[in-house]
Amino acid sequence: MTVLFTVLSLSILATVLAAIVVLADYKLNDYGICKIDINNGARSLEVNGGSSLLSSLASQKIFIPSACGGKATCGLCKVTLVESVGPVLPTEEPFISEAEREAGVRLSCQVKVKQDLKIRIPDEFFNIKQYRTRVSEIKQLTHDIKQFRFQLLEPTTIDFKAGQYVQIDSKPYGKVTEAVSRAYSISSVPSENNIIELIIRLVPGGICTTFLHEHVNEGDEITFAGPFGDFYLHEGGDELIFIAGGSGLAPIRSLVLDILEKNLEKKMKFFFGAVRRRDLYYLDFFRELEEKYDNFTYIPALSGATPEDEWDGEQGLITDVVARHVPDAERRQAYLCGSPGMINACVQVLTKIGFSRDAIFFDEF
């Protein structure tokens, strides 16, 4: 009887304590309405406190670039806090330089809105919108790369520069209970402003690429925010050296088509590196462009061709192929898109050829 009484007493006590903890958490974490002043009064928002600054801004249609969806793994969602709200967190440290720390730069995904804030962001962020779309076509390009075409529903048109990217929102599926957003470069041309096309490689275990590759069908509705990024055509450069691998072909395709469409007086050389023949796609498309336009040269190269590939084109690492075809940096710019390893190796080769760092462009994600 005593044992039963003790167990009952302890159970009641535990329940009361748990209720107090829940109530305290509810009360203490209720930050109420917080004001966010952006760019010294350019915009003023009121949000419910308690969420990240990144998601609070997104809830008010202010979209900050973020390739990882708020997990502090991409470092893109930087904003400047005019008044400090606390020290930089360990999760932010890899992405914040000493100068940025002193200037008040923080990753907006790691700042929780608990009080009124004053922040600064680039003015162009005000032009970023959220789009509702319908998937109008899905094409398998290689064993692990698909092309998605999205018809814009609301708004019905988009104004972007060739080379920019958007952030696609996934939806929960399987055991993935949270939506995430991830950045993908646009492969279509800006003049086709009622659609966008994306070329997406399946990342094993990737939440968003698995969603797109395995759970999205033609006819489905998908949202994205954009456009983002400064990987677009910059002033200068009579000859443009494009280097890509894998799904990095996407923004290069947009840039090449845009330049040809606008009849810009620029020569272009497009190097596309792959391991085997099965990794190449859009081969005929770019070969046809090469035949049609004197100012465009297409140089696909395989680094691991086997006899069954029956490949008579360029062979070797893409860096070696570039070194063979680009004699110097005179009046040239280079635009790179691919894996971090490919970009690092290409920057080294281009630097050796004589390219200055400000004549080499690539997205930092």
Next chain:
Amino acid sequence: MKQGPEFKRIEDNMRSGQLAAHQFLGTDTRSLKDIIRHDQLVLEPLGITNQDIANRMRYFTEKAAGGLGLQVVDDVFEVEREEHKGDIPCPFADNVQASKSITRVKNLRTGRSVSWSDLNIHLVDEHGFFEGHGAPFRVDPAEFVEVLEIKASK
């Protein structure tokens, strides 16, 4: 084996889809602590530690990262790296993030291959965690010892 609330929280995180589309524990129904312990029991009689395995994985990863395609290492191993943008956080919530890139190694003597992500190296090294049975990035310790020809460090 019993595990504390902290391990239970990490295990729940691993079984959810919070960090990756795949689950770190796969179809394994054992507790996280049991999975780690059982893999240690496989290694102990071989005189090989989880750090020995991680060091070997790191060795091949660095070799593969140096090139942009297939490479033969030490005349025996064909290595290749599949690079992916972005990082994935460690499920043990220790503020470590690793690239999503994958390294593949084929032992040319036996024709057997293994592959791993950069995060696996950290998980094996720091947490002795080889992932659960049925997980797509499971690092089977016995298989890795054979394919990568890992010898005891002491």
